[in-house]
Amino acid sequence: MESISFNACLQESIQNNWDLDALSDYGAQTFRYKDVARIIEKLHIILEASGVRQGDKVAICGRNTARWGIAFLATITYGAVAVPILHEFHPEQIHDIVNHSDSKLLFVGDQVWPQLDIEKMPGLEGVFANSSDEYRILHGRTEKVTYARENLNRLFGERFPMNFRARDIQYYKDSPEEMAVLNYTSGTTSNSKGVMIPFRALWSNVKFAAEVYDDHVKPGENVVSILPTAHMYGMAFEFLYEMTRGAHVTFLGKTPSPTVMLRAFEELKPKVVIAVPLLIEKIVRKAIFPKINAPAIRLALMTPLLRDRIKLNIRRKMQKAFGDNFFEIIVGGAAMNQDIEIFLKGIGFNYTIGYGATECAPIICYAPWNKFVQGSCGKAAPRMEVRIDSADPQHVPGEILARGMNVMLGYYKNEEATAATLDKEGWYHTGDLGIMDAEGNVFIKGRSKNMLLGANGQNIYPEEIEDKLSSLPYVTECVVIQKGEQLYGLVYTDPDELRKGAISRNGLEAQMEVNRTELNKIVPAYARLHAIKLVDEEFEKTPKKSIKRYKYMDYPVEG
Secondary structure (H helix, E strand, O other), X not given: OOOOOHHHHHHHHXXXXXXXXXXXXXXXXXXXXXXXXXXXHHHHHHHHHOOOOOXXXXXXXXXXXXXXHHHHHHHHHHOOEEEEEOOOOOHHHHHHHHHHOOEEEEEEXXXXXXXXXHHHOOOOOEEEEOOOOOOOEEEEOOHHHHHHHHXXXXXXXXXXOOOOOHHHOOOOOOOOOOEEEEEEOOOOOOOOOEEEEEHHHHHHHHHHHHHHHOOOOOOOOEEEEOXXXXXXXXXXXXXXXXXXXXXXXXXXXXXXXXXXXXXXHHHHOOOOEEEOHHHHHHHHHHHHHHHHOOHHHHHHHOOHHHHHHHHHHHHHHHHHHOOOXXXXXXXXXXXXXXXXXXXXXXXXXOEEEOEEOHHHOOEEEEOOOOOOOOOOOOEEOOOEEEEEEOOOXXXXXXXXXXXXXXXXXXXXXXXXXXXXXXXXXOOEEEEEEEEEOOOOOEEEEEEOOOOEEOOOOOEEOHHHHHHHHOOOOOOOEEEEXXXXXXXXXXXXOOHHHHHHXXXXXXXXXXXXXXXXXXXXXXXXXXXXXXXXXXXXXXXXXXXXXXXXXXXXXXXXXXX
């Protein structure tokens, strides 16, 4: 029987890929697997000196870097619980998470530390910098912690007097139901909750990735880390799987611009690309659509003899944009715009859309690109069950429920929220609404918390209206809200688009009225917009680039 142990998988990979590159900061330092192993052992000495025991919490907050990754691995291979915290969180949120999680240590990025107040985190025994100078100590509550850091090399030499070798590694033997990660949700509809992720869920997600990728991703292959590793999507599929496979992960650091991303793809030629819809949509809208909308190209696309050749050329350009070496682009974290999806399917692009949640670490549904049904998010992933809570799940949307090895233990110190989300039969209630076809493909219709009620009791799914609205001119981002019996569209327009179109504010408002008229022709009467209101700044988003729509429900629409 196969051992269900994440730490065992990681230990075996490090030992087997000792001399290969493991983690790099783009354009900077690279760590081989043996370098990662050495630093992990040094951090174990620090954890021990700090009084950290198995099951204690260690917080990690900072941009995506190799040292962030090593601190994470050191924590879980010691048997402590990693608490990844997004560096974009407000300082008060970071204080609250450190305290709520009962974290004993904090590894923190240089850009975050000056904003924090150590007096507001009284439970911390020590704070260490996730920077290039080997985790310098920023705060030590006891002399033992300070002594261990200042004498780390000597203590390491005493622990391994005959030199440190691959066979010296002995990581903590994890049990399936033990908590490995305490991940605080970003929350598009509510405040953060601490999701308790067990070792079995980490193992199952890594196993899933191995089942999908292993024929394509070999030891030494490149993967570019774009998504936040403090979020389960990026953590599982741009970091943890790769570390158990012997692949080489390059972190782009701060949120990269499309230019930096495309340059990294061209240089590193990653074997697999993990993305959120916003990234794909930006590249298609800015680099592809302007070219194919040229009159000569549009005319050629109407000519059967030229159509296939042009589609092939477009597909090759798309593939080249992502390094021209990937076998599949996996999109997740939010819904894909329908027009973009139709376009990608039409040119035969190797993409698929998955579905997951922090509470499932994260995978729930997936289908490979060549079996992916347009508009769906795949079928239940291995070791997972999915069902629709509906009397007619093929036609009437109901809540999507998931059960299996990937599901969380519950919410930390929040029994009420746990009971409301995990039922007695082990089903995780996602809060998402969907249908399922006869083959098991799941189609998401929206979030139950987002669903609006029409004047005559109709269920209105704002995501479906937003999908159509976002395809109209000068609509970069949008949110549909309800005021009384009226629906309003809030729209943000990219300033670059305004400059290209040489359009004034009055002209933009007039265009939005045209957009509203066109939209209302193609949606049911009960889903028509009463007005479109312009928003001057980008909508606030979660790390998955989903709009935090709950922040805009009371947006003023009068005037």
